[in-house]
Amino acid sequence: MDREKKARLKFWGVRGSIPTPESNKLHIGGNTPCTELRTADNDIMVFDAGTGIINLGNSIIRKGLTSQGIHLFLSHFHWDHIQGLPFFKPIYRSESRITIYSSQEPEQTRRMLEAQMSTPFFPVDFKNLPARITVRKLRSTLVRVGGARVLPFSLNHPQGATGFRIETNQSTIVFATDHEPGVEEIDQNLRSLSRDADILIADTHFSPEDYQSAKGWGHGTWKEAVDVCQSSAVGQLFLFHHNPAYSDDTVRSMLNDARKEFRSTKIAREGTAIEIG
Template sequence: MARRGPSARRGLAACVLYSRDMATIKFWGTRGSIATPLPDRMKYGGDTSCVEIVTHEGLEIIMDAGTGMRRLGQVIMGRKSSCKGGALFLSHLHWDHIQGFPFFIPIYDPHFKFQIYGPMRVDQTLEYRLKKQMSDLFFPVVLEEVSAKLEFIEIVEEPIQLGQTTVIPRFQNHPQGSYGYRIEDAGKVIAYMTDNEHPAAEVLEDTRILAANADVLIFDAQYTPEEYEKHRGWGHSTWLTATKIARECGVKRLVLFHHDPDHNDDFIDAIVALACEQFPATIAASRDLEIQL
């Protein structure tokens, strides 16, 4: 029996952080699969997936809770703002997308409130699955001891309204599934599509819905086309597929994301150079990269 969160269609982000007229994207975690804190990977970053979007209204939206979320939490705690909280969107619950959550300090502060959106499973709730990570089997603090107010919302393929920002989720091809998100904010569009094994030959209809005319497309580019042949079914795409999607969907800027742990900075530099031949407005997500829209 399918379950649905209490406010899947209309969620109010907890508060306004600070008002500015443009949305900002910041990459706190860019790596796929497992954190790789190695000296020759520091340009593109060793922390796993965590991207912060502050909307034009100043709402805090966090995409995924990989290890990069720890540093984001420290920065949030240092911000002078009476409004505390935001919305966290999980693409899915594989380790590299949730391991930063127990180390995200704001959840231990009762003044904070977070809405946590994540994929539905018919057998276990989203809250249960995150509780499992923070159970005494694996972590010294259990989720029940967290003092921030947490609201768990299981998403389906319906738009979610956060203030004036609309978030559109679509299911993606990945082991156990994942969600990609289109964030529409004051005429600007950010598409976040990680952990998505997308066909190379065609652009899927749901992909067009998420990525159409996006100002910034953040896309899973874990593999080279050669590497992909050995990793079919592992749930990830190539930089070449990312450039094809960017071109066909009228994207303005492509950000290659979810870097393979085995790729050092020089290797990713080479991938970006090749990708730019296919789609010139390509960069790779790098540690602490900030993009203003």
């Protein structure tokens, strides 16, 4: 008998700012942000192209999935969210169909991606990639990918960032990195878009103590993320965009603190896949 198909969320990169290939950080993971949502219809949706996207690309090649369409949503263009793209193997396959979404005009998105893949920074020019790459601007309306719907929204971050509310037929996931709470209108919007979500993936880069000397850097703490979950009836919280200075033990102790206030808190850990719905 056919098992009912489920969507699957997988963390390929969870570290903020820079990769951390250090032994005391590898249980949680050293690659920079990349999260995949594979819908029940097998659509490949990818959120950010940090170094985690490299292993995702290898997996897509191994499974022969390049031609079925890859939808890459970029939260913003800070280095840690795009630096894996030049090493994402599907861009070198002519059968790949890749759509890149960002809040910028398509020409501007292309310009930024071309800048990191051009002389003297990289030997292959973005303009000459074999894959068929389409670039789209996200507006404040729904984007449909197969059976999934994605609603982009603004976050508070230097030079801006975009969050995403993703609804599949089975569940709702809110992806909100990189974000510093403190702008009332943006915070309210995040709360209302997180209403009844099954999962919130939140920027918890700083411990509440360390945040005191990092105001204005564009990142948040578990305390505010817990607050969103409690006020918006969110099912589960994933701590995400881990500070590169924090060891596995440090992030675990933040998890313990967060769980005292919101039991359904977990650490987004590289390589972890969650079936949803």
